[in-house]
Amino acid sequence: MSEVREKLAYSEEHEWAEAVEGQIVRIGITDHAQSLLGDIVFVEFPELGASVSFGESMGSIESVKTVSELYSPVTGKVVKVNEALNDQPELLNGEPYEGGWIAEIEVEGSVEEAFGKLLTAEGYKGIIA
Amino acid sequence: MKPEKALIFEMSKPGRVAYSLPECDVPDIEAASVIPAGLLRGKPAELPEVYEVDVIRHYTELSRRNFGVDNGFYPLGSCTMKYNPKINEDVARFAGFAKIHPYQPEESIQGALELLYTLQNDIAALTGMDQVTLQPAAGAHGEWTGLMLIRAYHESRGDHRMKVIVPDSSHGTNPASATVAGFETVTIKSDERGMVDLDALRAAVGDDTAALMLTNPSTLGLFEEQIVEIAKIVHDAGGLLYYDGANSNAIMGIARPGDMGFDVVHLNLHKTMSTPHGGGGPGAGPVGVKSKLIPFLPKPIVSRKEDGTYYWDTDRPQSIGRVKAYYGNFGILVRAYAYIRTYGPEGLRRVSECAVLNANYMMHRLAPYYEVAYPGVCKHEFVLSGKRLKAYGVRTLDVAKRLLDFGYHPPTIYFPLNVEESIMIEPTETESKDTLDAFIDTMIQIAKEAETDPQLVLNAPYTTVVKRLDETTAARKPVLYCTCG
Numbered sequence: 001m002s003e004v005r006e007k008l009a010y011s012e013e014h015e016w017a018e019a020v021e022g023q024i025v026r027i028g029i030t031d032h033a034q035s036l037l038g039d040i041v042f043v044e045f046p047e048l049g050a051s052v053s054f055g056e057s058m059g060s061i062e063s064v065k066t067v068s069e070l071y072s073p074v075t076g077k078v079v080k081v082n083e084a085l086n087d088q089p090e091l092l093n094g095e096p097y098e099g100g101w102i103a104e105i106e107v108e109g110s111v112e113e114a115f116g117k118l119l120t121a122e123g124y125k126g127i128i129a
Numbered sequence: 130m131k132p133e134k135a136l137i138f139e140m141s142k143p144g145r146v147a148y149s150l151p152e153c154d155v156p157d158i159e160a161a162s163v164i165p166a167g168l169l170r171g172k173p174a175e176l177p178e179v180y181e182v183d184v185i186r187h188y189t190e191l192s193r194r195n196f197g198v199d200n201g202f203y204p205l206g207s208c209t210m211k212y213n214p215k216i217n218e219d220v221a222r223f224a225g226f227a228k229i230h231p232y233q234p235e236e237s238i239q240g241a242l243e244l245l246y247t248l249q250n251d252i253a254a255l256t257g258m259d260q261v262t263l264q265p266a267a268g269a270h271g272e273w274t275g276l277m278l279i280r281a282y283h284e285s286r287g288d289h290r291m292k293v294i295v296p297d298s299s300h301g302t303n304p305a306s307a308t309v310a311g312f313e314t315v316t317i318k319s320d321e322r323g324m325v326d327l328d329a330l331r332a333a334v335g336d337d338t339a340a341l342m343l344t345n346p347s348t349l350g351l352f353e354e355q356i357v358e359i360a361k362i363v364h365d366a367g368g369l370l371y372y373d374g375a376n377s378n379a380i381m382g383i384a385r386p387g388d389m390g391f392d393v394v395h396l397n398l399h400k401t402m403s404t405p406h407g408g409g410g411p412g413a414g415p416v417g418v419k420s421k422l423i424p425f426l427p428k429p430i431v432s433r434k435e436d437g438t439y440y441w442d443t444d445r446p447q448s449i450g451r452v453k454a455y456y457g458n459f460g461i462l463v464r465a466y467a468y469i470r471t472y473g474p475e476g477l478r479r480v481s482e483c484a485v486l487n488a489n490y491m492m493h494r495l496a497p498y499y500e501v502a503y504p505g506v507c508k509h510e511f512v513l514s515g516k517r518l519k520a521y522g523v524r525t526l527d528v529a530k531r532l533l534d535f536g537y538h539p540p541t542i543y544f545p546l547n548v549e550e551s552i553m554i555e556p557t558e559t560e561s562k563d564t565l566d567a568f569i570d571t572m573i574q575i576a577k578e579a580e581t582d583p584q585l586v587l588n589a590p591y592t593t594v595v596k597r598l599d600e601t602t603a604a605r606k607p608v609l610y611c612t613c614g
Contacts, residue, residue, distance in 0.1 A: 036549065038524075039604075039605075041601065041604035041605050042604070062604075064600045064601055064604055065542075066543050066544075068546075
């Protein structure tokens, strides 16, 4: 069974979002997502400063099996990306909730509002069960 | 067969050559005296230096490692490695077809023009369309051509529609072609039966909808039973329906895209009609359209005069122009013509009936061992899921690798994307029941091996020249050039 962390918010497209501080939210893909994808070999990031929208594609993730879209779980502006993934895409497989984070986004409006569109850990467990 | 094969560069010895030229009978000229220094190579090209027999043996040995439909069963779903009648290869090489030039006077190539004209009409009849262009060189080229026709049609009416809808099970070329043709693509989800979700479609269409691209049967091998309703939704919104003919093997002589409500169709002649497929072509992707789109077709079209002679019809002021040099890949069109004429309408229908029967037979025998993704009657192909075997640590990739040990080309794996651990099998119409049973028995054996001795499957293949490759490291840290010698 894949790990689902209690404090995070989740999208139906298998991304997680974590409140960092202020309006900054860190995002990544779930343990369940990385296990479905298999060994990840490349991540295509959004550009710094790019606007992203909830549910819209913001990049892609390539594994040995397939290329998947990365859908943004929140609406806002990209303020940071995890450059370490360029050289070590395996971080996404090994530690999807820590070293494998993908980007930080400054959300439009409040974090509470943004997370209102997402699932709780309990809700997410329900859809991957 | 030797296990390791040296690269031809590793066989190189300085001074060895594979040619012998007569002595030069004109004065030798130093290259540097006639070619500017900036254009001259600074160091030798480092080409391999080997004897003629070594070159021949090297490449002959490599060619023996190829696997194709002429070596064995090749049930690659969605990609359709099917019957390539050898006689049609002969026909395409007839001098009257192979040694003519597209710039010859029309009166000297009447036979070739008649063949094209007849093929246009045959494809129109088979797909339920009003006119056909044979120019596009492949399936994706046909898609792009069809979308450019749709665009020209809307624009001729002053209607700027920029969205093309594709289902999430569609072939990857669909959204790619739409993007290249300048459209924005909108993906809609399938319902729980793998069909187009009508509510999602209703929500997606609007006055900006240019077209819906659909394969029927779908990529999951299922017939879209609600196609008439789907067509109505798209047409009511002012959009057109595009038919991707990748899966025509299932419906020839039984159902026609034109009757289902489609406005534009492409066929992959290299999938459905004779031409060997794979390895980069050449192929052919003719496009058929309903009457309202005829003015926009690429020019020229082959037409017939009242006196019965044939000509290149270039007087088409609203045409989107040429989409291919000359008139498409003519040799492929000859093979398709021969295929259609050899089978006739009844024969083509039998091809589809047998393709569908074979697929259903295999699906039912395999169902207890590999979960059927969408139960029911399939068409010419079906999708299984290998997820039951995950409990034993075995994945679909491992099953595919193990199949190599038994001399089979594995089915398509990990496509379509909306089925976990997917395995997509297309047996085609030509295989005997013996071949189908032997493959099924092997698949069942592998499922049992996965349960009782998973390591056996995880370490496969054992009998191939190259064993299990480390695909992950190859993708993460690729070595892209050879540093020999």
